[in-house]
Every structure is written in structure tokens, then in C-alpha cells.
Amino acid sequence: MTTSTPTRVAPGPELVRLLAALGWVVAASAVMLAALGALPGWLAGEPREVRTVASIEEAERHLGAGLALPSYFPSHLGWPPGRIRISGGKGGAVELTFLDPARGGGAQLQLLHVTTPGAPLPPEFDPPGSELGSSPATVAGRPARLVRRTIGGEVWQQLSWERDGCRMVLRTRGDVEELFRIARSAHRRGAP
């Protein structure tokens, strides 16, 4: 730091003081940074693992996998998705939320896709609510399950099945027939 002659002090205690002060500053800085890092999640009400991304392409880049999107899409829903959230990095899950402008722009349809075969739906994408009833179903010949449940005090229809071993979930506040048509048309981007 300087070539001047340093003060003559006992080196042991001075070294301890030096290291203690450094440890204190490093620890305080780390805590401050971690708090600042957690603050957006707290403010947005989202856990740390969940991240909002700007586009489907960005979600695919982060997840390292092509997303299964429906080729049938009702005209009353807005495209692109109003909100795209991902959980985890490579092999994680995505949640696409479609809004319905005719109903005040609220969430009308949600498509969830876990990109790792056999992996469960992340809990942060499974909001709390009570199940009102369920029944077995099929989606393009694959076994599926249709659940009538509440989310945030509203009744949703939730259809879950597996595609190439990966878990898929579709939720709607609208028509169940439409939900099945959307589910049957879902395919990976680039695939026929």
C-alpha cells in the first residue's frame, strides 16, 4: 500500500484485528447483497427459484429444451402469453399464463410443462387450493386426470398428463371441451 515505514506494533494482535475487521466487512456485505437479492422476490411475492422471462425463446434457452405449445389456440385468448415464468435452470419447468382481454385481462389459461421426464411439478407452480372433484381422462390416447379445484377462491379445471415422459398441466377458468382440444394439439416446437 505504501513504502513508508509502518508503525511498530505487536504483529499478532494487529493481524487478528485486521482479519476480524475483514471478516466483519465481508460478512456484512454478503448479508446486504443477499437481502438485496431476495428483495425483488419478496416484493413480487415470488420464491427465489421462480423467474419471469421475456419470451418463450428465452424460457427455452434457460431450460435447454423445446416447449410443448398448442397448435389449437382459441381466438379470445391473447397471444403471446401475458406472463412466462420458469423454475430452475436446465431441465426445469415453465408456466405460461394466457390472459383473456374480454374478461378484463385476467388469467384465463395456464400451460405448465416440466422439461425433465419423470420430474414432478415444482410446488411454486402448484398454488394452494382445495380439490372439488376429479375424474380419469385421456389426452391423445395417453392417460390423464381432470381435476376441478379452487385457486385463489375461483374454480379452475385442471388437466394433467404426460408427454414423452414429461409432466404437462393445463388449467382453465373456461370451457372443459376447449381445454381438451388445446391439450390434444400440444406438441413440441419444431415437431409436427
Add this chain to the structure above:
Amino acid sequence: MAPIVPTADLLAQGLFHSLVAALFVEALARSWDVRHPAQRIALRLLALAYPLLVFPALVLLFPHRDDLAFRDMALLSGRRWGDVAFLGIDLYRLFFFSLAGLGLLLLGIDLLSLARMLRRGRPAPSRPAPAHAAALQAALAPLRGGKAPSVVYLDRPMPGLFCSGVRRPSVFITRGTLDLLDAGELRAALAHELAHLARRDPARSWVMLGLRCVMCLNPTFQVLARALARDAERLADERSVELGADRIALASALLKLHRATGGEDDRRTLVFGGALAGTLRRARSHDLERRVRALLAPAPEPLPFPWLRLGLAASSMSGLLYFVT
């Protein structure tokens, strides 16, 4: 969150890293109670070098820091602030544009001031009156040092004493200064300027200005550069004492010169400079007060283990910021 181009993303990360590095170094300087100006300069140079050297090295050597998985385990991922909006604009962008604007403003203020100075040109030297020549000779004679310094006399009534010049650095002194200061104060003030010459501070200040232009969007860099300029003044104060100046006489000379010039300085570099004039004058007075207080106190001792401190500061700062994306 709308996509932000990767370059701007890196720039935003660099701005935040700079800010954290500077705060970290300042916290260390306070915790270690670093009083010696040379040691303060060394620590602040660490923070100054961070955006120029360490941050590019972090980006180039550790590209995986940009992966989502790494960002999830990072202490702080700045892009997460894009999820929070304020008045319709996400806070990540607000932070970036605010800091970049502040950086440009801080540099612009100093560039305007410099442009005014350069427009006036290099002051023309005069031949001092015999009494003034003798006073100058008497003040310079006892100052220990190497070769005889180049001193340029300016026949102006306004007190002024400064050093300038890159290839031929010289000390410029006005008639007003020789009339204002007594022999001891003149010797101390000249010793201060000779200390600047010995460190080649005029050349350093040009290099620093070039780096500031490179880092024009980085307000932390601009503030640190100003802090380093103040440290250079404090260091020249201490070095002048080593050259033979009296501490009290130097403090007295500083106060007299400030009262005669800086205290009523009407330089305006902004359209709204009139509104800021009082604040800037108080800031200058505050800087001077701190220098005078330091001169009235005993000379600060350098702390032991200087290189160890620098090494630990640099490594812990880089280690911490590795986990900030």
C-alpha cells in the same frame, strides 16, 4: 420484463459491481482506520481498477456465471429487479439508466470546467519584481529535494498557486500569493506544489481523465476519481512536511488562499450552477477543513501489513462479487 441487449446487461452488471466494490473498500478503510493518504489511495485504486480489470476478467474467465442455475445460487442477481416495476418501468432498467445518466452528468460537469480552463490557455509568465524574486528564492532554498523545480511567476493580483504541465511540469505562482502569504506559509505552500510535481500529479490527472471518459457511464468511477484527487492533495500535504514544510504554516496558507479564492469562487459549469454555487462552495470549504484538521493533528502513521491488506481486500472483494450477477 422486456429483453435487454446483452451488452447493456453486462454494462448494468459492471455498474453495480463498481458500486459494491467502492462501498466494500470504503467500509474496509473505515474498519481498518486507514488514515495515511498513500494507503487510502492504494485501497481506492483497487476499487477504481475493478471495473477496468477485474470485472472484464470475471466475465471472460467465468462465462458460467451467466447461467440461470448459477444466478439462482448467486447472492444477488440484478436481473431479478426487472420483475419489480415502479411507475411502469422495471427497476433494473431504472437503476441502469439512472446510474448511467449520473455518470455522464458527473463527467460532463468536470469536462465543462476543464474546457473553460483550456480556453483561457497557458498563462503567460512574467518577471517578478526584485522583492518578490527574493521572497521566492528564500522560500525555495530550504526545501529539500532533487533538481531545481521550474517556477513560473504570473503578474496577477489574484492569489493563485498551482502546478501544471505534462511534459514540462511547473509550479505557477501569482503576485497576489506572494503578497498574501508570509515566508513560512509560502515555503509550506511551495513544498506542497513540489510534492505534486514529484508525483507527476498533472500527468496522472490527465490519465485519470482519459479513464473517466472510458468509464463515462459509471458514476462510481467518477466519484472515486474525485476522491482520489482529494487523497492526492492530502498526500501532497504530508509529503510537503517531509520536504521541510511546517504543518501549521501549511494549514494557515491553505486557509488564507481558500479565503482569498476558493471561498468566493464563482465558477459555474452548469446552467443551474447559481443554485448549486452555495452547496459547491460549502463542499470545497468542507474538504479544506478536513485537510486543515489533518494538518493540525500529528502525522498519520501507515498501518502495518500494507501488502497483506491490499491482497486480502482485492481477493475478498473479487470473491464476493463473483457471486453477484
